[in-house]
Amino acid sequence: MARLRQNLAKYRIYLEPGMEEKILIVPGDFGQPNLGLDQHMYKLLAASSSVVFPLGAQVNYVQPYSSHRAANVHSTLRMIEFANSQRPKMLHYCSSIAAYGPSGFVLGSQMVAETVVWNAIDNGLPVAIYRSGFVLGHTQSGIGKPDDFVGRLFKSCFETGCYPILPAQRKEFIPVDFVVGALLHIATSPARLRKAYNLIQPRHEAAIDMVTTFKLLNGLSPTPMQGMPYADWVQRLLLELRGPLHPLIPMLQETVLGEMTRWEIQEHMAIYGTENMRQALSDAPELLRCEPMSALFERYVAQWMPSRLSRK
Ligand SMILES: NC(=O)c1ccc[n+]([C@@H]2O[C@H](COP(=O)([O-])OP(=O)(O)OC[C@H]3O[C@@H](n4cnc5c(N)ncnc54)[C@H](OP(=O)(O)O)[C@@H]3O)[C@@H](O)[C@H]2O)c1
Numbered sequence: 001m002a003r004l005r006q007n008l009a010k011y012r013i014y015l016e017p018g019m020e021e022k023i024l025i026v027p028g029d030f031g032q033p034n035l036g037l038d039q040h041m042y043k044l045l046a047a048s049s050s051v052v053f054p055l056g057a058q059v060n061y062v063q064p065y066s067s068h069r070a071a072n073v074h075s076t077l078r079m080i081e082f083a084n085s086q087r088p089k090m091l092h093y094c095s096s097i098a099a100y101g102p103s104g105f106v107l108g109s110q111m112v113a114e115t116v117v118w119n120a121i122d123n124g125l126p127v128a129i130y131r132s133g134f135v136l137g138h139t140q141s142g143i144g145k146p147d148d149f150v151g152r153l154f155k156s157c158f159e160t161g162c163y164p165i166l167p168a169q170r171k172e173f174i175p176v177d178f179v180v181g182a183l184l185h186i187a188t189s190p191a192r193l194r195k196a197y198n199l200i201q202p203r204h205e206a207a208i209d210m211v212t213t214f215k216l217l218n219g220l221s222p223t224p225m226q227g228m229p230y231a232d233w234v235q236r237l238l239l240e241l242r243g244p245l246h247p248l249i250p251m252l253q254e255t256v257l258g259e260m261t262r263w264e265i266q267e268h269m270a271i272y273g274t275e276n277m278r279q280a281l282s283d284a285p286e287l288l289r290c291e292p293m294s295a296l297f298e299r300y301v302a303q304w305m306p307s308r309l310s311r312k
Pocket of ligand 1: 134135
């Protein structure tokens, strides 16, 4: 419970009195048989649960596919097994638009895991798939995950005063409260099972590409940032031994198609369909009104800005 409290406090979320008593914490490991639980606890949970939201996953951009296989592929099989054990349970499976490719290590494991889930759906299991874009902070507090790739990227840009020029690329940024609100609403109706929902900005015209992203961030930076070709930007990062992106440099440097790196091959990616999501949220129009990133960046920017640049 202390770990949960500590984690929530990072996002300035505090449980109201009485809420902690409703939470049962059972340590386990989704990649292990019986989800790493003893037989008694596994059976008890399998018999008493009616719905499963498996949110545990290993997300590491520099470790190979083999390191993700147990946590992401085996765990999906184990979760399906659990959802089908003792009594049938609805399973709301969290994937990512990365499952569309192009593939990376962690993304490869997501593609394989999603294939496993589609097989379960084909076999009649009550499952829905949610593919979100890059999840950013809450629309009210502006707080997001400090250590994920995007947080590190933007922090690094403000610290170094430079950013990569990446034409024709979208990252599909989406606020966390939109993702959670949409997912929970869709999950309330069994009629919406056996489909996949891309949880991204519902209005395509409000989604922004990377050129616009950096233009917006540049406009919010007290000192101007300089755009540079991707390869020069990576070279510049190599000098930042303590920079937030330093641990991810192998992923940024590695060529995966000819001379192109994983990020560079993502130019001109397909547009992700939002029909299923818009239809499922048509009875909740307030959820469909997702603020555009152009407005949200103003709320997010403080967490990425080094204190020497901060206006406060
Ligand atoms: N964040 C995004 O932008 C984003 C975008 C699209 C989709 N998603 C999907 O959303 C899900 C959650 O992502 P996230 O960003 O919240 O990841 P995260 O911050 O890395 O959290 C993952 C959680 O999974 C737990 N976990 C890892 N391996 C486990 C295992 N074998 N058994 C049980 N729990 C395990 C971790 O526990 P420990 O802390 O104890 O290691 C951690 O609490 C993933 O399926 C991811 O693909 C995320």
